Amino acid sequence: MNSTTASSSVDTVTEEEGWDIILKPKNKWYNIDLKGVWQYRDLVMLLVRRDFVALYKQSILGPLWVLIQPLLTTILYAIIFGFIAKLPMGGTPPALFIMTAFIPWSYFADCISKTSVTFTGNAAIFGKVYFPRLVSPISVIISSLFRFGIQLILLAGLFIFYKFFNNAPVRIDYHIVFLPLLILILGGSGLAIGLIVSSWTTRYRDLGFLIGFIIQFLMYGSSVVIPYTTFKNHPRVMALLEYNPFVWIMEGFRKALLGTGEWSWFGILYAFGFMVILLFISVVLFSKVEKTFMDRV
Amino acid sequence: MSRKVISVEDVSKLYRLGMLNSDMLGQDLKRWWHKARGKEDPFLKEAIANDRTTKSESEFVWALQDINFDVKQGEVLGLIGKNGAGKSTMLKILSRVTAPTKGQIKIRGRIASLLEVGTGFQPELSGRENIFLNGAVLGLRKKEIAAKFDEIVAFSGVEAYIDTPVKRYSSGMYVRLAFAVAAHLEPEILVIDEVLAVGDVEFQKKMSWKNARCFRTR
Numbered sequence: 001m002n003s004t005t006a007s008s009s010v011d012t013v014t015e016e017e018g019w020d021i022i023l024k025p026k027n028k029w030y031n032i033d034l035k036g037v038w039q040y041r042d043l044v045m046l047l048v049r050r051d052f053v054a055l056y057k058q059s060i061l062g063p064l065w066v067l068i069q070p071l072l073t074t075i076l077y078a079i080i081f082g083f084i085a086k087l088p089m090g091g092t093p094p095a096l097f098i099m100t101a102f103i104p105w106s107y108f109a110d111c112i113s114k115t116s117v118t119f120t121g122n123a124a125i126f127g128k129v130y131f132p133r134l135v136s137p138i139s140v141i142i143s144s145l146f147r148f149g150i151q152l153i154l155l156a157g158l159f160i161f162y163k164f165f166n167n168a169p170v171r172i173d174y175h176i177v178f179l180p181l182l183i184l185i186l187g188g189s190g191l192a193i194g195l196i197v198s199s200w201t202t203r204y205r206d207l208g209f210l211i212g213f214i215i216q217f218l219m220y221g222s223s224v225v226i227p228y229t230t231f232k233n234h235p236r237v238m239a240l241l242e243y244n245p246f247v248w249i250m251e252g253f254r255k256a257l258l259g260t261g262e263w264s265w266f267g268i269l270y271a272f273g274f275m276v277i278l279l280f281i282s283v284v285l286f287s288k289v290e291k292t293f294m295d296r297v
Numbered sequence: 298m299s300r301k302v303i304s305v306e307d308v309s310k311l312y313r314l315g316m317l318n319s320d321m322l323g324q325d326l327k328r329w330w331h332k333a334r335g336k337e338d339p340f341l342k343e344a345i346a347n348d349r350t351t352k353s354e355s356e357f358v359w360a361l362q363d364i365n366f367d368v369k370q371g372e373v374l375g376l377i378g379k380n381g382a383g384k385s386t387m388l389k390i391l392s393r394v395t396a397p398t399k400g401q402i403k404i405r406g407r408i409a410s411l412l413e414v415g416t417g418f419q420p421e422l423s424g425r426e427n428i429f430l431n432g433a434v435l436g437l438r439k440k441e442i443a444a445k446f447d448e449i450v451a452f453s454g455v456e457a458y459i460d461t462p463v464k465r466y467s468s469g470m471y472v473r474l475a476f477a478v479a480a481h482l483e484p485e486i487l488v489i490d491e492v493l494a495v496g497d498v499e500f501q502k503k504m505s506w507k508n509a510r511c512f513r514t515r
Contacts, residue, residue, distance in 0.1 A: 019304075021404040025396055043433035050430060054421040057462075128416040129434055130393035204322070291396040294389070295312060 025291075032287045036132035043131060047139035052146070066147050067154045070106060074099040077225045087230050090260045091169050093162050100257050101224045101250040103155055104186055107148040108246070109215045111190025114140045116197035116211055119293050126294060133290040134283070137198070141191050148183070159257070175256040175263050182252050182268070185275050189245075192278035199282070199289040203296045222246040223261075245271035301405070302486060303368040303391070308400035310361040310386050360386045363400070368486075385490055388412060392488050406485030409435055413490070415475030420464035424455060424474055427463050431478045445481045452503070453477035473500055 037044075056062040074095055081087050082094020089097040115137040119126070122136055162168035201208040220226055221244055228247050231237040241247050248267025255261035360383045368374050376384045390397050392410030417434040418427050428449055432442040442449075450456055453474045455466070463471055 019403040019405055021393075021408070023390065023393060023396065023402040023404070025398055025400075040433070040436070042437075042439040043430075046430045046433045046439070050419055050422060050426075053426070054419055057421045125417045125434070127389075127394055128413045129410065131434060131436065203325070294395045 027287055027291060029284050029288065032283055033132050033134070037134050037138065040131050040135045044135055044139045044142065047136065048143040048146070051139070051143035063150075066150050070099065070103055070151050071154060073106075074102055077102065081225050087227055089227060092258055092260055093166065093168050096158055096162050096168065096170065096258065097227075097254070097260070098225055099155055099158055100254050103148065103151045104183070104253050105219055105222065105224045105246075105250065106151075107144055107183070108186040108190045109219070110144040110147070111141055111187055112194045112197070112211065112215055114144065115191055115194025116201070116208060118194070118198040119202045119289070120198070120205070120208065123294070134286065137191055137195060140194075141187050144190075145183075145187060155257070171259040173256050173259045173263075175252065178252070178268075179256055181272070182249050182256075185245075185249055185268070185271050188275040188279050189271075192275065192282040195282035195286045196278075199285045199293075202289055202293040218244075218246065223250045242267070245274045299370040299372075301367045302370050303405075304403040305364055305366050305387075305391075306401050306403070308361055308364045308387075308390065308397045308402060309359060310383070310390060310395075311398040312358055312360050312386075314356050314358055361390075361397075385412070388488055388490050404486065407436075408486040408488065409482045409484035410488035411479050411490065412488075414472055414479060418463055418471070418475060421462055423462055424450075424453075424459040424466070427474065428478055431475065432481075435479065435482055436484075437482065449477045449481050452480060454500070469500075476500075 052063075056065060059065065061068065077098045078094040081098065082089060118133070118137045118140075126133065159170065163170055197207050197211050221241060223241070223246075228238070228241045228251070231241065245267070248264050248271050251261035252263055252268055253261065255263040364387065366374075376387060378384055388410065389395050389412065391402065391404075392408070392412060394412070415431065417431055419430060422430065428446065429439065429442050433439065450459055453470075453476075455470050455474050458466065458470065463474065466474070
């Protein structure tokens with residue numbers, strides 16, 4: 001059999017032959033080993049645990065850093081965009097306004113930046129043992145989700161402080177029941193973008209350097225620290241921002257948690273579709289690259 | 298007659314030599330263009346046979362060329378050869394770390410590979426945590442590891458330090474623990490690279506006993 005006709009790596013083969021695994025030069029594009037990932041679910045959870053335990057060992061404040069980082073960043077952004085630039089935040093205290101979007105945004109950004117080093121960062125272990133490579137980025141998404149959950153407690157604290165001690169005009173909206181959908185879209189898109197970057201950087205590292213800047217640029221255009229209503233007198237900018245699916249996610253978080261953002265079902269379904277397509281492309285690409293990336297990384 | 302459990306058919310593996318640089322972009326685009334039109338990869342023809350003693354013009358080399366062999370149930374097969382002969386490359390392909398450039402390999406049964414001891418060990422985690430993590434990396438379920446946990450610890454002989462981070466271990470202890478996990482994998486097919494040359498005399502004896510048992514029962 002020669003390589004041009006050989007394809008697909010891990011086919012479960014017909015009964016009469018009874019082979020369990022067939023290794024060939026290439027995968028068929030649709031041959032994605034999700035079943036294998038499921039078989040390795042214990043590894044996923046152990047990696048999540050490892051991320052937690054190993055990260056903050058030997059630091060005095062330990063896991064408190066999960067809270068300190070967003071708090072300090074929020075204060076900084078609140079000073080710049082709230083008090084100095086005086087962007088329109090609908091009467092909401094700037095710190096609360098910004099943190100409500102910044103915490104979910106950091107979850108998204110974490111998902112991208114940590115999954116984008118899947119191949120380059122795990123080369124040592126991937127080079128010595130086989131397990132479905134998707135296990136690694138999926139565990140990153142889950143451990144970031146835990147961190148996100150802890151940060152939501154900080155947000156709740158800030159909310160209580162402003163609402164009950166400063167009478168800020170904020171309220172929790174019934175849209176809060178849809179928050180899991182918004183989080184799913186953020187995690188899914190973050191994973192997808194990370195996988196694409198990871199697949200592209202096995203041979204050429206350039207995109208890896210670029211992605212940090214892209215995430216930052218995207219943050220300024222996603223209604224995180226600069227509310228998109230800032231541009232209401234610039235219809236062209238507004239029109240452009242409306243194409244950014246993450247604007248609707250961030251606005252959604254504000255609507256649900258503060259009652260001030262704009263809840264657009266159209267925008268959220270658009271973001272959901274965006275995530276599905278991106279995930280599909282990224283997983284196909286990732287599965288193609290994972291077969292031989294060890295020869296290039 | 299025992300049946301075949303591994304069948305290696307016309308397996309070849311191509312590697313690129315030299316530095317990865319911007320010339321590659323051009324080469325990659327050329328390969329991609331050839332493949333997109335359904336033609337054969339132009340660089341496959343240029344590649345040379347594996348000979349490390351003479352320097353050649355080609356940037357590509359065949360680490361393996363048209364390898365064929367079968368392994369039957371119950372057999373123990375050893376690959377021997379000079380440095381750079383392609384032994385480890387063969388094992389990497391068998392253990393799915395990388396794919397062959399040509400040919401195919403068929404495998405029957407649960408396969409595990411030990412190309413290195415302690416793959417995936419986390420220095421910050423304790424011996425206990427690492428047993429679970431390493432076991433899972435090697436394909437065990439959590440409950441399988443839990444069932445064998447005491448046996449693994451006893452085999453490693455590091456009971457006293459099982460809750461100490463492995464970065465504090467001596468290199469011997471580290472290897473003993475890592476090997477203890479690997480020795481309890483109990484796969485149907487075990488692929489081993491040169492990982493057995495570890496530990497002190499006492500441990501060497503223990504390992505050979507464990508391996509002998511492993512081979513006998515298959």
